[in-house]
Amino acid sequence: xxxxxxxxxxxxxxxxxxxxxxxxxxxxxxxxxxxxxxxxxxxxxxxxxxxxxxxxxxxxxxxxxxxxxxxxxxxxxxxxxxxxxxxxxxxxxxxxxxxxxxxxxxxxxxxxxxxxx
Amino acid sequence: xxxxxxxxxxxxxxxxxxxxxxxxxxxxxxxxxxxxxxxxxxxxxxxxxxxxxxxxxxxxxxxxxxxxxxxxxxxxxxxxxxxxxxxxxxxxxxxxxxxxxxxxxxxxxxxx
Numbered sequence: 079x080x081x082x083x084x085x086x087x088x089x090x091x092x093x094x095x096x097x098x099x100x101x102x103x104x105x106x107x108x109x110x111x112x113x114x115x116x117x118x119x120x121x122x123x124x125x126x127x128x129x130x131x132x133x134x135x136x137x138x139x140x141x142x143x144x145x146x147x148x149x150x151x152x153x154x155x156x157x158x159x160x161x162x163x164x165x166x167x168x169x170x171x172x173x174x175x176x177x178x179x180x181x182x183x184x185x186x187x188x189x190x191x192x193x194x195x
Numbered sequence: 196x197x198x199x200x201x202x203x204x205x206x207x208x209x210x211x212x213x214x215x216x217x218x219x220x221x222x223x224x225x226x227x228x229x230x231x232x233x234x235x236x237x238x239x240x241x242x243x244x245x246x247x248x249x250x251x252x253x254x255x256x257x258x259x260x261x262x263x264x265x266x267x268x269x270x271x272x273x274x275x276x277x278x279x280x281x282x283x284x285x286x287x288x289x290x291x292x293x294x295x296x297x298x299x300x301x302x303x304x305x306x307x
Contacts, residue, residue, distance in 0.1 A: 084237070112294070121283065121299045122238070171237045173295075184228070184285075184295055186237035 080106045082174050084187025091162055091194055099157045099190045101172030107152035108174035112184065113145070116169040128155040162194040201284050201298030208274055209306050216282060216301040217268040224286030227260050227267040228295065232281045241282075242269070274305050 081104040091097050101111055109130045114122040126147055127135040134147035144166075146158040155174075159166055169191055173184040201218045208214055218227070226245055230238035242253050244260035244267060251258055257270045267286075271278055284298040 082237075119302075121297045124294070127294060169235075173237075183240065183243055184287075185240060186230075189235065189237045191235065 080104075080174070080183075080185045082172065082185045082187040084172055084190055086190060087188060088191040089193070091192070093163055093194055094161055096158055096160045097162055097192060099159075099170055099172075099192075101155045101157070101174070101187050103153045103174045103185075106174075108155075109152060110175045111149060111155040112173045112175075113147060113155075113157050114171045114173070116171060116189075118169075122171060125157075130155075159192065162192070164194045167192055167194045199284060199286055199296055199298040201301055203301055204299065205302040205304070207304045207306060210274060210276060212274055214271040214274055214278070214303060215268060216284075216303075217266060218284035218286070218298045219266040220286060220296075221265070223264040224288060224296075225264065226287040227258070228285040228287070229256075229258050229267070229269045230283045230285060232283060232300075234280075238283060271303075274303075276305050276307055279303055279305050 083102045083104050085100045111128040113125045115125050116122050124137050125140045128147045128149040130149045130152050136142045149155040169189050171189040173186045175184050199218050199220050228243050229241045231241055232238045242251050242258040247264045248262050249260040255272045260267055281300045281302050283300045285295040287295050
Protein backbone atom coordinates (compact mmCIF):
# COMPACT_ATOMS: atom_id res chain seq x y z
CA UNK A 79 0.00 0.00 0.00
CA UNK A 80 0.86 3.67 -0.19
CA UNK A 81 3.11 5.12 2.49
CA UNK A 82 2.20 8.07 4.67
CA UNK A 83 4.83 9.44 7.01
CA UNK A 84 4.03 11.56 10.02
CA UNK A 85 6.56 13.58 12.01
CA UNK A 86 7.26 13.80 14.85
CA UNK A 87 6.12 10.52 16.39
CA UNK A 88 5.90 12.13 19.79
CA UNK A 89 6.39 15.58 21.19
CA UNK A 90 6.30 17.19 24.62
CA UNK A 91 5.76 20.93 24.79
CA UNK A 92 5.12 23.58 27.37
CA UNK A 93 1.68 25.06 27.80
CA UNK A 94 1.25 28.15 25.64
CA UNK A 95 3.66 27.12 22.92
CA UNK A 96 2.78 25.95 19.41
CA UNK A 97 3.54 22.58 17.87
CA UNK A 98 3.67 21.65 14.20
CA UNK A 99 2.97 18.14 12.96
CA UNK A 100 3.82 17.10 9.41
CA UNK A 101 2.08 14.54 7.25
CA UNK A 102 3.75 13.43 4.03
CA UNK A 103 2.65 11.05 1.31
CA UNK A 104 5.90 9.42 0.26
CA UNK A 105 5.09 7.57 -2.93
CA UNK A 106 1.94 9.19 -4.22
CA UNK A 107 0.28 12.55 -4.56
CA UNK A 108 -2.61 13.33 -2.26
CA UNK A 109 -4.97 16.17 -3.04
CA UNK A 110 -6.85 15.38 0.14
CA UNK A 111 -5.50 14.63 3.57
CA UNK A 112 -7.38 14.15 6.81
CA UNK A 113 -6.46 14.94 10.38
CA UNK A 114 -7.83 12.88 13.23
CA UNK A 115 -7.60 13.01 16.96
CA UNK A 116 -7.78 9.91 19.09
CA UNK A 117 -8.27 9.77 22.84
CA UNK A 118 -7.20 6.69 24.80
CA UNK A 119 -9.35 3.64 24.15
CA UNK A 120 -11.53 5.56 21.72
CA UNK A 121 -12.03 5.66 18.00
CA UNK A 122 -10.63 8.20 15.58
CA UNK A 123 -12.40 11.54 15.51
CA UNK A 124 -12.13 13.50 12.30
CA UNK A 125 -10.93 17.04 12.92
CA UNK A 126 -10.57 18.46 9.46
CA UNK A 127 -10.17 17.73 5.79
CA UNK A 128 -7.13 19.28 4.18
CA UNK A 129 -7.26 20.13 0.49
CA UNK A 130 -4.17 21.07 -1.47
CA UNK A 131 -4.18 24.73 -2.42
CA UNK A 132 -7.33 25.64 -0.55
CA UNK A 133 -8.63 26.18 2.96
CA UNK A 134 -9.21 23.19 5.16
CA UNK A 135 -12.71 22.10 6.09
CA UNK A 136 -13.16 21.73 9.83
CA UNK A 137 -15.60 19.47 11.60
CA UNK A 138 -18.14 20.94 13.94
CA UNK A 139 -16.63 21.84 17.30
CA UNK A 140 -13.04 22.00 16.06
CA UNK A 141 -11.50 25.45 16.40
CA UNK A 142 -9.83 26.43 13.16
CA UNK A 143 -7.76 29.14 14.84
CA UNK A 144 -6.53 26.61 17.35
CA UNK A 145 -5.66 23.88 14.88
CA UNK A 146 -4.09 25.50 11.83
CA UNK A 147 -3.87 23.33 8.75
CA UNK A 148 -1.72 24.04 5.71
CA UNK A 149 -1.70 21.81 2.64
CA UNK A 150 0.90 23.56 0.53
CA UNK A 151 1.79 20.72 -1.81
CA UNK A 152 0.43 17.43 -3.07
CA UNK A 153 2.65 15.53 -0.66
CA UNK A 154 2.61 17.60 2.52
CA UNK A 155 0.01 18.77 4.99
CA UNK A 156 0.81 20.31 8.35
CA UNK A 157 -1.23 20.67 11.52
CA UNK A 158 -0.16 23.36 13.97
CA UNK A 159 -1.59 23.27 17.46
CA UNK A 160 -1.39 26.87 18.59
CA UNK A 161 -1.10 27.99 22.19
CA UNK A 162 -1.26 24.40 23.33
CA UNK A 163 -2.86 23.50 26.64
CA UNK A 164 -2.83 20.23 28.59
CA UNK A 165 -6.29 19.35 27.28
CA UNK A 166 -4.80 19.33 23.76
CA UNK A 167 -2.70 16.33 24.77
CA UNK A 168 -3.78 13.51 22.51
CA UNK A 169 -2.80 11.18 19.67
CA UNK A 170 -3.05 12.96 16.32
CA UNK A 171 -3.19 10.91 13.13
CA UNK A 172 -3.25 11.98 9.51
CA UNK A 173 -4.40 10.05 6.49
CA UNK A 174 -4.11 10.61 2.77
CA UNK A 175 -6.40 9.56 -0.02
CA UNK A 176 -4.74 8.10 -3.09
CA UNK A 177 -5.35 10.41 -5.99
CA UNK A 178 -6.58 9.05 -9.28
CA UNK A 179 -7.60 5.60 -8.07
CA UNK A 180 -11.14 4.54 -8.80
CA UNK A 181 -11.74 3.24 -5.34
CA UNK A 182 -11.58 4.91 -1.99
CA UNK A 183 -8.52 3.99 0.03
CA UNK A 184 -7.07 6.02 2.83
CA UNK A 185 -3.65 5.29 4.27
CA UNK A 186 -2.62 6.49 7.68
CA UNK A 187 0.51 7.94 9.17
CA UNK A 188 1.97 6.40 12.29
CA UNK A 189 0.50 9.09 14.51
CA UNK A 190 1.93 11.80 16.77
CA UNK A 191 1.63 11.60 20.53
CA UNK A 192 1.38 15.18 21.84
CA UNK A 193 1.85 15.85 25.53
CA UNK A 194 1.41 19.39 26.79
CA UNK A 195 2.86 20.06 30.23
CA UNK B 196 -24.37 12.37 11.05
CA UNK B 197 -23.54 8.87 9.98
CA UNK B 198 -22.67 6.37 12.68
CA UNK B 199 -21.24 2.89 12.64
CA UNK B 200 -22.06 0.38 15.33
CA UNK B 201 -19.19 -2.03 15.77
CA UNK B 202 -19.38 -5.14 17.90
CA UNK B 203 -18.19 -6.69 20.01
CA UNK B 204 -16.39 -3.93 21.86
CA UNK B 205 -13.76 -6.35 23.09
CA UNK B 206 -13.07 -10.07 23.04
CA UNK B 207 -10.72 -12.55 24.62
CA UNK B 208 -10.03 -15.70 22.66
CA UNK B 209 -7.73 -18.67 22.81
CA UNK B 210 -4.93 -18.92 20.28
CA UNK B 211 -6.10 -20.94 17.30
CA UNK B 212 -9.73 -19.94 17.59
CA UNK B 213 -11.64 -18.09 14.90
CA UNK B 214 -12.85 -14.53 15.46
CA UNK B 215 -15.76 -12.61 14.02
CA UNK B 216 -16.65 -8.96 14.37
CA UNK B 217 -19.12 -6.77 12.52
CA UNK B 218 -20.27 -3.27 11.80
CA UNK B 219 -23.73 -1.99 11.03
CA UNK B 220 -24.96 1.37 9.90
CA UNK B 221 -28.28 3.13 9.63
CA UNK B 222 -27.20 4.56 6.28
CA UNK B 223 -25.63 3.21 3.13
CA UNK B 224 -21.91 3.16 2.47
CA UNK B 225 -20.33 2.49 -0.91
CA UNK B 226 -17.02 1.37 0.53
CA UNK B 227 -16.19 -0.59 3.64
CA UNK B 228 -12.68 -0.73 5.02
CA UNK B 229 -11.20 -2.73 7.88
CA UNK B 230 -8.16 -1.45 9.76
CA UNK B 231 -5.99 -2.77 12.57
CA UNK B 232 -4.33 -0.43 15.03
CA UNK B 233 -1.49 -1.40 17.34
CA UNK B 234 -0.80 0.72 20.45
CA UNK B 235 0.87 4.01 19.61
CA UNK B 236 0.59 3.42 15.88
CA UNK B 237 -1.67 4.59 13.09
CA UNK B 238 -4.30 2.25 11.63
CA UNK B 239 -3.14 -0.17 8.95
CA UNK B 240 -5.50 -1.12 6.14
CA UNK B 241 -6.38 -4.83 6.16
CA UNK B 242 -9.15 -5.22 3.62
CA UNK B 243 -11.11 -2.89 1.35
CA UNK B 244 -14.57 -3.74 0.00
CA UNK B 245 -16.18 -1.88 -2.88
CA UNK B 246 -19.20 -3.88 -4.05
CA UNK B 247 -22.28 -5.03 -2.21
CA UNK B 248 -22.03 -8.75 -1.56
CA UNK B 249 -18.28 -8.77 -2.12
CA UNK B 250 -16.31 -11.32 -0.12
CA UNK B 251 -12.58 -10.67 0.08
CA UNK B 252 -9.76 -12.53 1.79
CA UNK B 253 -6.32 -11.46 2.88
CA UNK B 254 -4.48 -14.43 4.33
CA UNK B 255 -6.37 -15.54 7.43
CA UNK B 256 -8.68 -12.53 7.20
CA UNK B 257 -11.99 -12.55 5.37
CA UNK B 258 -14.40 -9.65 5.09
CA UNK B 259 -17.75 -9.21 3.43
CA UNK B 260 -19.67 -6.18 2.22
CA UNK B 261 -23.32 -6.69 3.12
CA UNK B 262 -25.94 -6.84 0.39
CA UNK B 263 -27.85 -3.93 1.89
CA UNK B 264 -24.61 -1.88 1.98
CA UNK B 265 -25.34 -1.14 5.62
CA UNK B 266 -23.13 -3.76 7.20
CA UNK B 267 -19.86 -5.63 6.98
CA UNK B 268 -18.11 -8.35 8.92
CA UNK B 269 -14.50 -9.37 9.43
CA UNK B 270 -13.42 -12.90 10.27
CA UNK B 271 -10.00 -13.97 11.46
CA UNK B 272 -9.28 -17.67 11.29
CA UNK B 273 -6.83 -19.59 13.46
CA UNK B 274 -5.87 -16.58 15.57
CA UNK B 275 -2.27 -16.05 16.64
CA UNK B 276 -0.80 -13.80 19.34
CA UNK B 277 0.18 -11.08 16.85
CA UNK B 278 -3.49 -10.63 15.96
CA UNK B 279 -3.82 -8.69 19.20
CA UNK B 280 -4.85 -5.10 18.63
CA UNK B 281 -7.84 -2.90 17.94
CA UNK B 282 -9.79 -3.48 14.77
CA UNK B 283 -11.78 -0.66 13.23
CA UNK B 284 -14.34 -0.73 10.50
CA UNK B 285 -14.74 2.38 8.37
CA UNK B 286 -17.25 3.37 5.76
CA UNK B 287 -17.08 5.83 2.91
CA UNK B 288 -19.94 7.16 0.87
CA UNK B 289 -17.74 7.51 -2.21
CA UNK B 290 -18.93 9.88 -4.94
CA UNK B 291 -15.61 11.65 -4.89
CA UNK B 292 -15.44 11.87 -1.12
CA UNK B 293 -12.68 10.02 0.69
CA UNK B 294 -14.01 10.96 4.10
CA UNK B 295 -14.32 7.97 6.40
CA UNK B 296 -16.69 7.25 9.26
CA UNK B 297 -15.15 4.93 11.84
CA UNK B 298 -16.66 2.37 14.15
CA UNK B 299 -15.65 2.47 17.81
CA UNK B 300 -13.32 -0.48 17.45
CA UNK B 301 -13.04 -4.06 18.65
CA UNK B 302 -10.21 -4.79 21.03
CA UNK B 303 -8.92 -8.31 20.45
CA UNK B 304 -6.89 -10.19 23.02
CA UNK B 305 -5.42 -13.60 22.19
CA UNK B 306 -4.49 -15.94 24.98
CA UNK B 307 -1.52 -18.14 24.05
